[in-house]
Amino acid sequence: MNALDFTHDPAAQSWVTSANADGSDFPLQNLPYARARSAGSHQDWRIVVGIGDQALDLALAAQRGRWSSAIQVLLEPLARGDLNAFMAQPKAARLALRHALFEALRAGSPQQASLEAALRPLRLLEFSLPARIGDYTDFYAGIHHAVTVGKLFRPDNPLLPNYKWVPIGYHGRASSVVVSGTPLRRPWGQRKGPNDEQPQFAPSQRVDHELELGLWVAQGNALGEPIDIHQAEDHLFGVSLFNDWSARDIQPWEYQPLGPFLAKNFGSTVSPWIVTMEALAPFRCPLERSADDPQPLPYLSSAANEVGGGLDVHLEVHLSTAARRAAQLPAERLAHSNAKHMYWTAAQLLTHHASNGCNLQPGDLLGTGTISGPLPEQAGSLLELTQGGRQAIALEGGESRTFLQDGDELQLKAWAERAGARRIGFGPCAGQILPALTRS
Amino acid sequence: MNALDFTHDPAAQSWVTSANADGSDFPLQNLPYARARSAGSHQDWRIVVGIGDQALDLALAAQRGRWSSAIQVLLEPLARGDLNAFMAQPKAARLALRHALFEALRAGSPQQASLEAALRPLRLLEFSLPARIGDYTDFYAGIHHAVTVGKLFRPDNPLLPNYKWVPIGYHGRASSVVVSGTPLRRPWGQRKGPNDEQPQFAPSQRVDHELELGLWVAQGNALGEPIDIHQAEDHLFGVSLFNDWSARDIQPWEYQPLGPFLAKNFGSTVSPWIVTMEALAPFRCPLERSADDPQPLPYLSSAANEVGGGLDVHLEVHLSTAARRAAQLPAERLAHSNAKHMYWTAAQLLTHHASNGCNLQPGDLLGTGTISGPLPEQAGSLLELTQGGRQAIALEGGESRTFLQDGDELQLKAWAERAGARRIGFGPCAGQILPALTRS
Known part of the structure; x- marks a missing residue:
């Protein structure tokens, strides 16, 4: 630290x-x-x-x-x-x-x-994007997100057996990471309901946000050379807000056996400002672990990481609909959370990523995964807030949402504050969903 | 075409x-x-x-x-x-x-x-690498590979229901794509056998090759704008050989629910030469489809693609062990296959990739996935050749292999020939597995 x-x-x-x-x-x-x-x-x-x-x-x-x-x-x-x-x-x-x-x-x-x-x-x-992103990786370190989403599919066994051992991650698309303020078109894609005879190709009806932090890699490592957990913090440059937009109806049909692909890569929004690890120093914290959680394997363990590897950063999601903007109403807060709810630290994500010798490079972006808190109002995605789209959430003024509608603008916010330290903020991370392209 | x-x-x-x-x-x-x-x-x-x-x-x-x-x-x-x-x-x-x-x-x-x-x-x-690879995507278009590998895990249902509808793909790691001749260290990683109480972190014991083609993207598309199947061929620059090395013991423990990650990204080898689509024009062919295969959805259909979207390219895998090199023996052929065994065409992979608006860029690399043929000796990986590592293959001269040993050098070869055309070749795609790094 x-x-x-x-x-x-x-x-x-x-x-x-x-x-x-x-x-x-x-x-x-x-x-x-x-x-x-x-x-x-x-x-x-x-x-x-x-x-x-x-x-x-x-x-x-x-x-x-x-x-x-x-x-x-x-x-x-x-x-x-x-x-x-x-x-x-x-x-x-x-x-x-x-x-x-x-x-x-x-x-x-x-x-x-x-x-x-x-x-x-x-x-x-x-x-513009603050740096050239060579590779973008998305992790799954928000355990409350993993549990809540897991429950939707496996009520009796929400968390897979590897979750508390392996920092789960997958490669995302670097080319479609865009800076805050860049609108994104609603994606088309294949989807197939359980009772459909065959899939259809149509605009997604379940566009969602994901509340994440983006971790920027500083010094990298040569191919074949891992990054020791005790040095991992030195390889972290800083943190931005990150919205990993997701098409929830494309994902279930495409993702077996190799993971999410077109459900994610139509665009991901990062905030323009990188808050450095040095600025975040006063806001480090231990991670929340319960007594029965396994000790991390030695390659992911260090005393400093366990004591102060976490980030005490407040997170919020705000939604501005077309109707609210027309009525000159401010965006409405959908959820609030905190980065301390991650199961793995930034250092653990980085060390794990390079543990097989995979070469990280300056400017690589590591998404944390959706950082939900333990309470329902701390859910970092609509998938969680609406219980898989089964229960619409009511907005102020009579509107409701299961997933995002055309014209909706999503804004993520983050700041860190603590007694004895000066509050710092991340600036906005915003993106609007445009109507799907018309196709013949 | x-x-x-x-x-x-x-x-x-x-x-x-x-x-x-x-x-x-x-x-x-x-x-x-x-x-x-x-x-x-x-x-x-x-x-x-x-x-x-x-x-x-x-x-x-x-x-x-x-x-x-x-x-x-x-x-x-x-x-x-x-x-x-x-x-x-x-x-x-x-x-x-x-x-x-x-x-x-x-x-x-x-x-x-x-x-x-x-x-x-x-x-x-x-x-060097022939081009800067902005993003690298790996597909799964080799249907015989998908069936054989699927059988190892799901004997009664080897092919998942989405396979013949969605060109399955996932994002790979661009930074660790290396040019032919670059040795790679055996990766460390977490693995857990079915009877192990907890995972261990150790060098992989199941390093494997995958026989693929790499498709290079020519002109890209803007974010949000798809590439029509009728124009897709114009967006393909050419083809290289591609070896998507895989650690088969890391993959099963890490890959749920988000797909392969450290099992793959310790290195992928591409041949230095790009054979252009123009050079391959005489060697186009229809894909092998059976009468009961579904018609591709309209966004993936074109008459030209169905008639001549395939590639009639011979593929071979050769293994040179340390013992063979010491005895000055040539590499031994492990398998031979042909790119015509792909279920999806290059154009379909590209069009699908951009179908949600994901922006492809010149120099992006699309792996086809392992291209195995229907016969056992046409298997493009050791996983298939050894039935999941259960049956070692005998090499000439008394050696045997289930997976790759330190010092093994794998070479892929490819060429296209046809009556009335001049034979063309791809040059070599070779890589050697070095011993794992020693760690405390």
Whole structure:
């Protein structure tokens, strides 16, 4: 885990005054990375750091700021718009840049005058994916999700025997991971009900969301070389919100024997901001385990991981329907959860992934799987909230939903807060479902 | 499908005389692409075209040859070593370059004098992956493999009900696809026998090969936009050999409910040469279907696909053990098969993949799945040849195998031949299994 240092001082303030406001997602203690440019422009993408309601453009900051030569070297790939190259740096280097940015943006910094011109208001920016995603893997670490979904199919045996031994995961589609705000078309697909004579190919009627975190890989490993659990945290760059949209009617017909495919790969939405592991240091926690859970096998065990491998991050799902937007009503909260409900830590997911020698690369994205809590209102998908689509949920104002309708916009939110630490937020992760394409 | 043209004339000869030898994999009618450089050097990688026992360096060819301006434009990304950019070109452009290269390498070409200096002997080259693989998907289109493997687990119901409706596929790991000749370490992994109280983490004892073809995507599709079955062939660039190594003891314990993961992603081997769809035009065939097989759903149906969507490509698996190499014995053939035994065509796999709007990109790799034939000796994996490891196969010279041992080298071979056409080959796809890493 990361030790706390001066960048976690809750009293520290920024000369970017909006960062000091209560409830700001991006106080001085956060300093998340994104890739942005002026909205609607064709400018080059810039790596930016979020601070209050502003983004520090690292290309401009590298030019205008006064930095040590070591920091100038670290800024160089970032000034080119290449976050992956920075992700590949050792943890000490990443920490050094955090320290330098914190000092530069801190109230009273002599850099204020030179860096003010490197700030750009967030509201004027558009975002791309923050990094090139070489491979995207989705895990299944939300045990309450696994149990609830398992109950729908196997009431007497909801959790498969491997669940508490193997961090279950599968490869997803990297090309269709999109940044927050990118609308997605309702997918077509094959489905077959139990009483249908043969399958039909039609637009999915059961489009759902999945509330996840996305873990970004920092330094990778060479093919054939595993990552020891004691070093795993050093290979984690940071965390985003992640919505693994799912077509629940395509999945049951296609997924045997090789797992989900077209039910998932029509699109997955990631938030533009990466909250670094360093920013999350004050919000680490033990995982919730019960006394009868097996000890992890030695390759997945470390004392530090067991004590502080978890993430105490609040999670929420909000739905905005077309009718609510027309009536100028805010989105309605569908569920709230917390990342501490994961059965496996981020370090365990990463170590397991590389345990057979599979090579991870900077910018790879690991989805946690749907992070539901133990209570019904903590369910991270409509599949769970509606008991497999059998019971519609009532929305304020008379609408109801089993699955998502055309025009529905889903927004995930996350933040971390704790006594003695400055609250940090993740920024939004939003996506809208467009009508299916018309086909002959 | 592709019409036959002058590049398929079996009588056409090259001024590279080795290309005219009987049994050459790379006659003038083939012209496969690869990415190569002088072995052991740190030179830039060059895109090359195979011709006899030589490689035409397209960077040198672009400089030295005389080409129309349209061809110069097409050669430009290739001269930079970027096959992906060329794969993204429309089919007509790819065909135009084939025509130009064929004419330039044909016996009597006025280009001979200028292009001779652009040839490099194959034996002096090393190869990288031919293209950047954005995403790699593995299908399960070998029906005899699916039936035989299914029988091991479900003797009375070997083929799942979705098999003849849905081209079953799953996402694989792009980062661990390696080029032929790259050795792979025996992976560690969790396994649990039916009588074990708990799983153990240990080197796999059941490393196996899978005989597949790899299909390379040419032009892709935008997210949300499917690829019509009638246009699917235009989106296929070409075909390589592909070995989807599998750890058969890791897979059963990890794969429920989300499919194979660490049992597969420790490495997959692809051959360096891409045989283009244009070169394969004379070797297209109908698929083998029986009268009671269902008609594909309309989105997967086209008359051309049904008549000529198949590939009549001979496939072989050869094993070289350490003992055989010490005794200077050649590799032993384990199996032979043919790509015509696929249940789905390449076009159907591609169209299905994009049918929900999933965006394919130039350089994406689609594995066919293990292509076994109907006879026992046509099995494309040891799992099938040994009936799930229950019956060792005897090798010449007294050795036997259930699964691969350390030092075993597996080589896949493929070629296409037919009366009235010039035989073309794929070059080798080889990989060796190294001992597992020692771990504390």
